[in-house]
Amino acid sequence: MTRVVVAGGTGLIGRALVASLRADGIEVTVLSRRSRPESVRWDPGDPASLVSVVRDADAVVNVTGAPIGPLPWWLPGRRDAIVRSRVGTTATLVAALERLEAAARPRVLVNASGTDVYTGLDATPADEAADTSATPGFLARLGRDWEAAARRAEPLGVRVVSVRTSFVLAKGSPLLALFSLPTRLLLGGPIGGGRQWFSWIHLDDLVTAYRMAIDDERISGPINATAPNPVRQADVARAMGRVLRRPSSFPVPAWPLRLVLGEQATLILGSRRVAPARLAALGFQFAYAEIEAALRDAL
DSSP states (O other): OOEEEEETTTSHHHHHHHHHHHHTTOEEEEEESSOOTTSEEOOTTOGGGGHHHHTTOSEEEEOOOOOOOSSSOOOHHHHHHHHIIIIIHHHHHHHHHHTSOGGGSOSEEEEEEESGGGTTOOSSOBOTTSOOTTOOSHHHHHHHHHHHHHHTTGGGTOEEEEEEEOEEEOTTOHHHHHHHHHHHTTOOSOBTTSOSEEOEEEHHHHHHHHHHHHHOTTOOEEEEESOSOOEEHHHHHHHHHHHHTOOOOOOBOHHHHHHHHGGGGHHHHOOOOBOOHHHHHTTOOOSOOSHHHHHHHHO
């Protein structure tokens, strides 16, 4: 492995992955929609502009995506932006690969995805073999379309991996800062009863999973990038209270969240009990397997 192209390499996950690759002496080309000294500016709607960039790369990694929430609201324009930033950018990357001769194409496309396809499938921990075709909701449909766009690279002779990523715990994460704010304000506690399952992964483990997806030719299709021990939301609240040394017994009912957020409330109230079966079968060793240790490092 000598050169990797990372689309979205200036975001939280992208920055960590790029740093890991460069620390091992791998040349990384970062794609960004904005002009930055350390990246190549690209147009997510123009595959022709990418052909020379991805030519002869060993791997392409796509971690682009507009924030999904919970605010601002999922009005039609924002939903369109969320879809374009994931499905649209993936389609553009695949279209650029189509324009290359076979010998110049990367060996692998590692594409971000989400675990929302598992929402509600939590009678037992859901692994990659679970039937997610009928999971309802905007985010579940988005995940299926996102992965379908990536799979269009397979007939080109490119190995495709979709990294279904759960909630990422990381220093400097804006979403984690928002998630922990009620606890910091002494308002932490069980939300909507607290029985819903919460799947998560520490950023360090997520980067290791991406590195494995890039390097290990045995991996194709979806992999669940999630810690092996999902917990109930009430347990997350208690763990966060211990880490931040704040009380965590303030209950928040589900109805006001549904009233204010509508379908977006699934980000908080949706239950996702996800198992990293394929990573486990490959001998993946998690640095952070327990929620409290991961929160302590991230916060």
